[in-house]
Amino acid sequence: MTPTKTPPSSFDEFLDGIWKQNPIFVMVLGMCPTLAVTVSAVNAISMGLATTFVLGMSCMLVSMLRSAIPKQVRIASYIVIIATFVTVVDYAIQAISLDLYEALGAYIKLIVANCVLLGRAEAHAAKNPPLPATFNALGMGLGFTLGLFMIGCVREILGAGKLFGVALFGDHFQPWVVMVLPPGGFFVLAFWLIVFAAFRHFGNKRNAQLQGAQP
Amino acid sequence: MSMELRTSPHQHSGRDVPVIMRNVVYAMLPICAFSIWQYGLSAAALILVVTVSCLLAERINNQITCTVNTLSDWSATITGVILALTLPPSFPLWMGAVAGFASIWLGKSLFGGLGQNPFNPALIGRAFVQAAFPTAISTWAPAFSAHRFSEFIPSSLTAPFMTPPDIALWAKQQGIDAFTGATPLARWKFENISASAMDFLTGHVTASAGETSAILILLCGLYLAARKFLDWRIPVSVLGSAMLLAWVFHLVQPERYPSPTFVLLSGGLMLGAWFMATDMATSPVTPRGIWLYGALIGILTVVIRYFGGLTEGVMYAILIANAAGPLLDQFNQPRILGGKRGKS
Numbered sequence: 001m002t003p004t005k006t007p008p009s010s011f012d013e014f015l016d017g018i019w020k021q022n023p024i025f026v027m028v029l030g031m032c033p034t035l036a037v038t039v040s041a042v043n044a045i046s047m048g049l050a051t052t053f054v055l056g057m058s059c060m061l062v063s064m065l066r067s068a069i070p071k072q073v074r075i076a077s078y079i080v081i082i083a084t085f086v087t088v089v090d091y092a093i094q095a096i097s098l099d100l101y102e103a104l105g106a107y108i109k110l111i112v113a114n115c116v117l118l119g120r121a122e123a124h125a126a127k128n129p130p131l132p133a134t135f136n137a138l139g140m141g142l143g144f145t146l147g148l149f150m151i152g153c154v155r156e157i158l159g160a161g162k163l164f165g166v167a168l169f170g171d172h173f174q175p176w177v178v179m180v181l182p183p184g185g186f187f188v189l190a191f192w193l194i195v196f197a198a199f200r201h202f203g204n205k206r207n208a209q210l211q212g213a214q215p
Numbered sequence: 216m217s218m219e220l221r222t223s224p225h226q227h228s229g230r231d232v233p234v235i236m237r238n239v240v241y242a243m244l245p246i247c248a249f250s251i252w253q254y255g256l257s258a259a260a261l262i263l264v265v266t267v268s269c270l271l272a273e274r275i276n277n278q279i280t281c282t283v284n285t286l287s288d289w290s291a292t293i294t295g296v297i298l299a300l301t302l303p304p305s306f307p308l309w310m311g312a313v314a315g316f317a318s319i320w321l322g323k324s325l326f327g328g329l330g331q332n333p334f335n336p337a338l339i340g341r342a343f344v345q346a347a348f349p350t351a352i353s354t355w356a357p358a359f360s361a362h363r364f365s366e367f368i369p370s371s372l373t374a375p376f377m378t379p380p381d382i383a384l385w386a387k388q389q390g391i392d393a394f395t396g397a398t399p400l401a402r403w404k405f406e407n408i409s410a411s412a413m414d415f416l417t418g419h420v421t422a423s424a425g426e427t428s429a430i431l432i433l434l435c436g437l438y439l440a441a442r443k444f445l446d447w448r449i450p451v452s453v454l455g456s457a458m459l460l461a462w463v464f465h466l467v468q469p470e471r472y473p474s475p476t477f478v479l480l481s482g483g484l485m486l487g488a489w490f491m492a493t494d495m496a497t498s499p500v501t502p503r504g505i506w507l508y509g510a511l512i513g514i515l516t517v518v519i520r521y522f523g524g525l526t527e528g529v530m531y532a533i534l535i536a537n538a539a540g541p542l543l544d545q546f547n548q549p550r551i552l553g554g555k556r557g558k559s
Contacts, residue, residue, distance in 0.1 A: 161376075174310075174378040178346035187321075198279075 010135040017139030023116045024147030025196040030116040034148060035185035037107050041164055044152025046100055047107065048145025050093065052138060054085040054111055059125040059137035066126050078121040079112065086112045116144060147192070154188045155179045232329070235495070236289035238444050242435040243296050243490065249431050250424045254304035254356065255363025257371040258424045264308045266295030268315030276324040290329045294318055297337040297490055300425025301483060301530070305356035305382055307373040310348050317343035334537045335494045338530050351379055355398055355421040357386050398422050400482045401526040403473055415480035422482070429480040436489030445493040452509025453488040454479060460517045472521065484516060487529040497537045503547035504540070511536045
């Protein structure tokens, strides 16, 4: 990789959130919904999309208001902005699907306490213009969704023998009870963390080799 | 005259990790043989599959982490054999393989390999399958069935990821009338029926593959202790504290609590005390720490059996004591020779 002087484009920032700075597997943020609602792939995706919406909208607003918000009360202001969109999502999900609303339970309201959101608002949106801030936030949100989906898939396949509610193995599948229990969340999260860490490790090695080969 | 300069130690007893581990495996062979004699093909296949999956997990781990081959230190073999002996003989083989991989990867590799693991790997594997497959791990097959050397227990050969068939029907076909499908501990807990000591000694009870013959386990353990391959203080304090506590309960309420002999001989206490609690990597090293560690296991076992939801408490007792091990060591450092009294 050659070092660039130019600031990263919005699209680069979008991709960063999905892979290089994935909020779950690289930054290890937002562990509460990660462990709690990933029992099935559908739950995981809807939780991820809800978070993405809140993240995108609140980061856009924070970025627009960044010069108007006094530094002393910025955290409180971010929380108010985030809480507004969480309320919107909360009512929206309740209206769209009551089953889903009940499956996700308190975790929709707890999006407001998700550190990914406050982290993005503080670290990125408050320092950048609206367009890059929104792109970055959407990338992070999709990365979060991807992470939840990867955990949810494994837990649903092993824990229920299904994917998106469709039985994969026939009637006699033996569910791994542990996978739908809290320990299963930790096991699967740990598994993906190892996979991501291994990717980064071998990627760094290859980069080092490539740089070493150049004079 | 040539002189060779070397740092200590200057003498080595010749007992390194592979030698110790290999001898522990030898000591477990009679228990395996007895288990196979009792349960036939299914027990043999279970021991084989679990051990091979442990070895495979270790080998794959070596390959991924590019470390030296650690199969030759026999530790994975020992994990596999112990794990197989703690599983019910009718356990589906594919679940046995899952248990083997879980014990090596979750119990050992993730912590950095042999000696770094805070918990006994075999018990981690068993705890994992107990949480994953609670029904299969509490389904017990009758011992000494008629065709045990010519056919498998039907649940053994379940296809991977499938539910094992019910073995109650099969048990009936074997002509065993009095088969209850419950271990003596469960029968005591839920029906208040105590099994006789003679049944335990001859193996006429339903139990995990390797925990039926208390006397055989005792002999194998004594052999290891005599050759100093395990610390005799651990089994003594485990069994002693369990027996003492059970005796106190029995004295207070003899109709409610079973006799100390029952507590000692039933379930996995013998196997756990001699072969799992004594794991060198996961037990304390200070003299007082060792006694406390053993006592903790014995007390927790009795408490879980008497007051917990589970019928058998040895596994969790040992895992909890493993976790407490480093703390016990830290609080019980022996006085350094020449150091002041009252100061550690």
